[in-house]
Every structure is written in C-alpha cells, then in structure tokens.
Amino acid sequence: TKKHVVGLVGEVSGQVIGQKISLPCLIEVDENTGRGNWASKSEYILSTIGYAVGLGNIWRFPYLAYKNGGGAFLIPYFVMLVVTGIPLFFLESAIGQFCSQGPINIWRAVPLLQGVGVAMVMVTLIVSIYYNVIISYSLYYMFASFQVPLPWSKCLSSNCNKTPTVANWTLNIIRVNSTGKRCLPLHSHVALQRSSGLDETGPVVWHLALCLLLSSTLVAAALIRGIKSSGKVRHHPHPLLFLFTFKETELRKKNRPSTFLISMKQLDSYLNMCTYAATQTFYSLSIGWGGVMTLSSYNTFHNNVFKDSIIVTLTNAGTSVFAGFAIFSILGHMAHIYQMPVGQVVKEGFGLAFIAYPDALSKLPISPLWAFLFFFMLLTVGLDSQFAGIEVITTCLVDAFPNIFQSKRALLSIIICAILYLLGLPCVTQAGIYWVTLIDQFVASWVLLVLVLLEIIGFCYIYGGNRFIKDIEMMLGNKRFIFWLWWRICWFFISPCIIVVILIWSLMTFEPPSYGSVQFPLWGLVLGWCMVAFILLWIPVVAVCKVMRAKGNLLKRLKLLCSASEEWHPYLDVHRGERYSEERCCHMTNPMSRPEANVNVITSSWL
Numbered sequence: 001t002k003k004h005v006v007g008l009v010g011e012v013s014g015q016v017i018g019q020k021i022s023l024p025c026l027i028e029v030d031e032n033t034g035r036g037n038w039a040s041k042s043e044y045i046l047s048t049i050g051y052a053v054g055l056g057n058i059w060r061f062p063y064l065a066y067k068n069g070g071g072a073f074l075i076p077y078f079v080m081l082v083v084t085g086i087p088l089f090f091l092e093s094a095i096g097q098f099c100s101q102g103p104i105n106i107w108r109a110v111p112l113l114q115g116v117g118v119a120m121v122m123v124t125l126i127v128s129i130y131y132n133v134i135i136s137y138s139l140y141y142m143f144a145s146f147q148v149p150l151p152w153s154k155c156l157s158s159n160c161n162k163t164p165t166v167a168n169w170t171l172n173i174i175r176v177n178s179t180g181k182r183c184l185p186l187h188s189h190v191a192l193q194r195s196s197g198l199d200e201t202g203p204v205v206w207h208l209a210l211c212l213l214l215s216s217t218l219v220a221a222a223l224i225r226g227i228k229s230s231g232k233v234r235h236h237p238h239p240l241l242f243l244f245t246f247k248e249t250e251l252r253k254k255n256r257p258s259t260f261l262i263s264m265k266q267l268d269s270y271l272n273m274c275t276y277a278a279t280q281t282f283y284s285l286s287i288g289w290g291g292v293m294t295l296s297s298y299n300t301f302h303n304n305v306f307k308d309s310i311i312v313t314l315t316n317a318g319t320s321v322f323a324g325f326a327i328f329s330i331l332g333h334m335a336h337i338y339q340m341p342v343g344q345v346v347k348e349g350f351g352l353a354f355i356a357y358p359d360a361l362s363k364l365p366i367s368p369l370w371a372f373l374f375f376f377m378l379l380t381v382g383l384d385s386q387f388a389g390i391e392v393i394t395t396c397l398v399d400a401f402p403n404i405f406q407s408k409r410a411l412l413s414i415i416i417c418a419i420l421y422l423l424g425l426p427c428v429t430q431a432g433i434y435w436v437t438l439i440d441q442f443v444a445s446w447v448l449l450v451l452v453l454l455e456i457i458g459f460c461y462i463y464g465g466n467r468f469i470k471d472i473e474m475m476l477g478n479k480r481f482i483f484w485l486w487w488r489i490c491w492f493f494i495s496p497c498i499i500v501v502i503l504i505w506s507l508m509t510f511e512p513p514s515y516g517s518v519q520f521p522l523w524g525l526v527l528g529w530c531m532v533a534f535i536l537l538w539i540p541v542v543a544v545c546k547v548m549r550a551k552g553n554l555l556k557r558l559k560l561l562c563s564a565s566e567e568w569h570p571y572l573d574v575h576r577g578e579r580y581s582e583e584r585c586c587h588m589t590n591p592m593s594r595p596e597a598n599v600n601v602i603t604s605s606w607l
Contacts, residue, residue, distance in 0.1 A: 031300045032571055034402070035100055038227060038298050045308060047227070048295050050384030052316040053237065055134065056284050058381065059352040061320040062327040064280055068273040074321065076277035081317050084498050085281040087490035088452065089292060090309040094472050095459065096293030097305050100571035102395040103290030108568040109468075110458040112561035115542030116451055120290035121396050122535045123451070126443050127289075128389040130436045132219070132420055133427040135382040136211035137354060140191055142375035143211075145368050151190070153362035191354070195430040198438070198524045202430025209428050212421060219386050220417035224410045226394065227298050237319070240377040241326045275505050278498055285316055288448040288455070291388040294395045301575045302475055327357065353378060390416055434515055434524070441513035442528035446506040447535055453499050454539070460491045462562050474570070474577065 030037040038044040065073045095106050104117035144151050195202045222229060286292060296305060361370045393416055398405045405412050427435045459468055469484055512525055520528075543561075550557035569580035 032100060032298075034406075035398075035571065036227065036298060037300055041303070041308075043227075044295065044299060044303075045311060047384075047388070048292070048308070048312045049315050050381075051291050051295060051388035052285050052312055053319045053381060054284070054286065054385045055353065055378065055381055056280070057316070057320045058237070058323045058327065058378070061280060061284070062324040063352065064276050065324055066328075068276050073273060073277060076274045077281060077320075078317065080274070080278040080281040080498070081313065083490055083494045084278060085285050085287075085317075086309060086313045087487055087495055088282075088287045088456075089285050089313050090306060090487070091459065091491060092287060092292040092455075093296040093305045093309050094468075094475070096296035097299045097301070097303060098471050098475060098570060099568065100297045100301075102297060102399050103293050103392065104396050105399050105567075106293060107458070108565045109463045110562060111546055111565055112543050112558070113454060113458045113462070113539070114546070115539035116454045116458065117290070117396075118538040118542060119447075119451055119535050120288065121392060122538060123443060123447060124289050124291065124389050124392045126439060126531065126535075128386060128393070128420055129423045130427055130439045131382065131386050131389065132215050132424050133208075133212060133432065133436055135215040135379060135386060136208055136424075136428065137191070138375050138378040138382060139211040139214055140207060141354065141358065142372060142379060144191075145371035145375060148368055150358070150362045150367055150371055152358050153367065192433050193430050194433055197518055198431055198434040198520050200431060201426075204425060204429050205432070208432070209425065212424055212428055215383075215386075216417045216421040216424075218383060219390060220414050222383070222387055223390055223394070223413040223417075226409050226413070227295075227391065237323070237377045237381050240373050241319070241322050243373065275502060278502055279506075280320075281317075282452075282499075282502070283444075283448070284320060285313060286385075286388075288452040289389070290392045290396075294392045295388060297395065301570060301572065304476060305472075306476060327352070390420075434518070434520065437513055437515050438520065438524060438528050439531070442531050443535065446503055446510075447532055449499055449503040449506065450536065453496060453503065456491065456496050456499070460496075463564060465491055470579070474575070474579070 038047075065077075095109075096102075099106055099108070101108075102117075103120045104114065107114035107117045191208075193202070193205050282288075296308075299305065299308075357374065358371060361367055361374060364370050390413065394409065394413055397412060398409060426432065429435075459465070465488060469487075473479060512520065513528070514520060546561055547554070547557050550560055552560070570576050
C-alpha cells in the first residue's frame with residue numbers, strides 16, 4: 001500500500017451507550033520514512049511529465065517536423081518512441097524505484113561504472129546554470145508583455161518600413177527604414193544588450209540579473225521541502241497550448257496555418273529524418289540526465305512503474321505534436337500577413353521562442369494577453385524542468401551524506417540555488433547569450449548518448465538484463481515470457497544500436513557552434529571541449545580509483561567491481577525478500593560459500 005499505519009499516537013474519546021471508550025488515533029506516514037515518498041501517485045506523474053515536457057517540445061519539435069517532411073516526420077518519430085524512448089525511460093524509472101537512490105548510488109549494481117552517475121550529475125549541474133538563465137528570459141518577456149503596444153511590435157528607430165526583408169534567427173524579423181539602415185531588434189539590443197562576440201564580455205545586464213534572482217528564488221521556494229513541496233507547484237502547458245490551438249480555429253478560415261505542419265514535403269534524406277526523429281525522442285524524454293531515476297526513487301516499492309512510464313512517454317510525445325499545431329497556428333498567420341514563405345518564419349531554439357513567435361503574437365488582437373500567456377507557459381515549463389534538475393543534485397548529496405543533510409534539506413536547496421545564481425551571472429552579461437549557446441551545444445548534446453550507452457552496457461550486459469528483470473518482478477509481480485521478450489530485444493539490441501548510430505552521426509556532422517553569423521573564438525571552443533572532458537573524465541577516474549582500492553590481482557579486482565555490491569538492494573528490509581536478505585548478501589560477498597548454480601541463474605544476462 002502507499003501508506004503504512006503506525007502505532008498508537010493518541011486517543012479519541014466518545015460516548016457509546018453511556019460508556020466512555022478509547023479509540024486508537026491512526027496516522028499515515030510514508031512507506032520510506034528515511035527518504036520520504038510522493039504524497040500521491042498523481043504528484044509523481046505530474047512531476048515526471050513536467051520534467052520530460054521541456055522547452056524542446058515547444059521550440060525544437062515544430063522546427064524539426066517542418067524541416068524533415070512535415071507529417072511524414074511523425075511516422076519515424078513515433079517508431080523511435082516505441083523502440084528507444086519508452087524502453088529506456090522504463091529502464092531508468094525501474095532502476096530508481098528499485099533501490100530508492102539517486103543516479104550515483106544506483107551504480108552499486110556495477111561499482112566500476114559509478115563515474116557514469118557522477119557524470120550525469122555534472123551534466124545536470126552545468127545545464128541547470130543556463131536553464132535558469134532561459135527562465136529569466138521568459139520572466140523578462142512576460143513582464144514586458146504588460147506594455148501596450150508590445151515593445152517588439154515597433155521598431156527602435158524612426159522611419160521604419162514594416163515590411164520585413166529578411167528573417168534571421170539571431171537578429172529578429174529585420175525591417176529597413178527609409179534611410180536604408182536596419183532597425184534595432186528588441187531581443188538583441190534591449191533584452192540581451194548583446195555584444196559583438198564572446199571576447200567582449202561587457203557589464204552585467206541588470207534587468208536580466210534581477211530576473212535571474214527571481215527565478216532562483218522561485219526554484220528555492222518550491223524545493224524548500226523537497227518533493228513534498230515541489231510536487232504541489234507543478235504547472236503544465238497543455239491548457240495554454242489548447243488556447244493557442246483554439247485561436248487557430250479563427251485563423252484557419254483564412255490561411256489554414258496548421259496544414260504547414262502536417263503536409264508532406266520533399267525529403268533531402270530519409271536517413272536524416274530518422275536520425276532527427278530518434279534524437280528528438282531521446283532528448284525530449286530527458287534520458288541520461290539522472291532526473292528520471294531521481295523522481296522514481298521516491299515512489300513506493302510496488303508502484304506500477306511500467307504503467308507510469310507508458311503514460312509519461314505518450315503524454316510527452318502528444319505534447320510535442322500538440323505544441324506543433326499551436327506554434328504553427330500563429331506562425332502560419334504571421335507568414336500570411338507578411339506574404340512570406342513559412343520556411344523563413346519557422347526557426348528553432350531561441351529564435352522561435354524569443355523572436356519569431358513573439359513577433360507573430362504581436363499581430364494578433366489583444367496581443368499583450370497572448371504574449372503574456374505564451375511567456376507564462378515558457379516560464380512554467382522551464383521551472384518544472386529546473387525543479388527536477390536541482391532535485392537531482394540535492395538527492396545525490398542527501399543520499400551520500402544522510403546524517404549531515406537529511407535534516408538540513410531546506411538549507412541545502414537554498415545554498416544550491418544561490419550557487420547556481422552566482423554561476424549564472426556570466427550568462428546575463430552582454431556576452432551571456434554566447435555562453436548559453438556554448439553550454440547548450442557542447443554539454444546538452446552527444447555527451448548524453450555516451451552516458452546512456454554506458455548505462456545500457458552496465459545494467460543489461462554487466463549486471464545482467466535477466467537479473468534486473470527479476471528485480472523488476474519483485475516490484476511488479478511475475479510477468480509472462482512474452483511480456484519481457486520485447487523489452488529484452490529493445491534493451492539488448494535495438495536501443496544500443498540506435499544510440500551508436502546517432503552518436504556516430506552526431507560526431508560526423510558536428511560543426512563548431514556559433515550564434516547566427518557570430519563565430520566563437522578558438523579559446524571559446526577549447527573551453528567547450530574542456531566542459532565535455534570535465535564530464536566524461538569522471539568515468540575513468542572513478543573506475544581507476546575503485547580498482548586501486550580493491551584487493552587482489554587485477555582480474556579479481558575487475559570481477560569484484562563488475563559484481564553488485566552488498567549495498568545494492570531495495571531500500572527497506574521488508575522488500576528484500578530471500579534474494580536480498582542479509583544472509584544472502586553475506587554469501588554473495590564470500591565466493592567460497594556461494595553456490596555456483598544459483599549465481600549463474602541470478603546474474604545471467606543471456607536471452
């Protein structure tokens with residue numbers, strides 16, 4: 001059951017047929033009193049959906065769908081969801097729920113690869129820095145939406161010709177005034193006060209620094225009690241996406257904007273379309289960040305993690321498609337007004353969220369209201385993902401030092417948010433957008449593919465896929481062979497092969513990042529590769545340290561570190577059963593007293 005009844009904690013008195021009786025007063029507490037559990041199943045589902053549904057669903061999926069065949073893109077997208085997205089999401093959720101630990105301690109199953117968990121935390125830490133900055137952008141634009149007319153609906157120079165000539169995702173929809181000079185775009189020259197390049201840092205942009213402070217404060221306040229507080233402040237973009245889609249019904253009579261998304265287009269490469277579909281599926285579910293494991297670690301042991309994984313992944317995919325219709329409903333209208341090809345309007349990333357879409361909203365009636373709703377949606381989507389990112393860091397520290405941080409979780413959350421605020425200040429200077437782009441292109445990229453590939457190797461090939469299936473059955477109950485056949489095929493073959501293909505393709509097509517036409521200096525690119533090295537080096541460093549600390553010859557040390565430690569088991573004694581009882585763990589640590597037949601059955605990774 002979700003809750004366990006504990007003890008007599010008081011008495012309730014009453015009169016029954018003239019006699020006074022005493023009734024026990026029962027309270028409900030968490031199943032896992034040491035770490036805590038979600039207050040309800042709905043909080044876990046909504047929190048996980050909020051984590052998975054990120055800004056990429058809104059500002060990247062519509063662009064990829066349009067550029068890669070329109071409606072044809074949806075076919076490989078959902079195929080990749082079935083063969084990679086759902087299996088890997090289910091795998092990570094089951095790992096976290098089984099041992100009730102964060103992304104570092106889950107590697108007690110394969111101690112040699114514990115550096116992979118450290119690398120996941122480092123990725124989350126670095127990405128949380130610039131994600132906080134993106135939230136501050138949303139706050140700034142949300143506050144700017146209270147102005148009438150909208151600041152970005154007018155040129156910042158006189159004699160403006162409102163007919164756009166060029167659409168560039170770094171400079172806004174460029175208009176030319178009567179003197180032949182470009183008008184000054186709001187995003188670059190007012191919101192960001194963007195400098196000429198990464199070499200020119202410039203001062204801190206004070207209004208962005210204040211918005212960054214507000215963002216950090218909101219995150220700290222929501223996480224003050226961990227999942228007990230963050231689970232109650234989740235908001236989702238679906239109602240607002242529905243409003244934008246509903247607005248389409250008014251625009252459809254004129255130009256049918258949503259048909260730009262679903263119409264079939266000429267494909268340059270079918271392989272590229274499949275690769276982009278797999279990449280979008282992989283990144284949109286936040287696999288490899290450690291957040292999925294962290295959130296599921298607060299579930300009760302017998303929670304139906306399989307059902308939850310199906311719900312979250314399908315909701316995430318549906319949100320991407322839904323967001324595509326909502327985005328194109330406005331961008332198509334904008335292209336119709338400007339009499340431009342829709343391809344010149346559709347951009348990705350920052351260009352879509354803070355340039356093209358705001359400009360399109362300014363052409364609607366009651367534009368301040370629509371702009372406020374859009375940036376409020378970006379704010380809530382960003383906050384939900386940021387909550388989980390901070391929770392990853394907090395959970396790992398609390399799991400590693402429970403005696404120190406368990407009672408000081410609120411203070412720990414505040415300190416982490418304060419550190420992230422200070423680390424984010426360089427990203428709100430005049431060169432801040434270049435730092436954000438640099439981190440995004442290097443850290444939140446193919447590095448995650450390496451981590452997930454090692455995760456599959458660790459749990460499916462080293463720890464043993466069949467053994468882990470037995471672990472899952474301890475939570476879900478026994479399943480038929482045919483049920484596990486599909487997951488075995490995905491975990492052992494399909495998913496790792498697809499990840500290897502995407503990884504090779506990503507490295508072969510890698511280009512030095514730039515912000516539009518602004519190229520990064522050599523030292524900036526070197527710094528980006530240093531961030532990649534800082535993340536990946538944890539894997540061999542931790543492995544070497546563990547090998548050096550182990551006993552025996554090299555072969556025995558590697559064999560020991562590739563076997564589950566005695567600390568790998570369900571968190572509570574009541575759930576360990578015979579397989580993970582204390583006596584069983586003692587026998588497993590003593591090879592001389594361990595029956596060979598039983599070991600082969602438990603650790604077998606063969607199909």
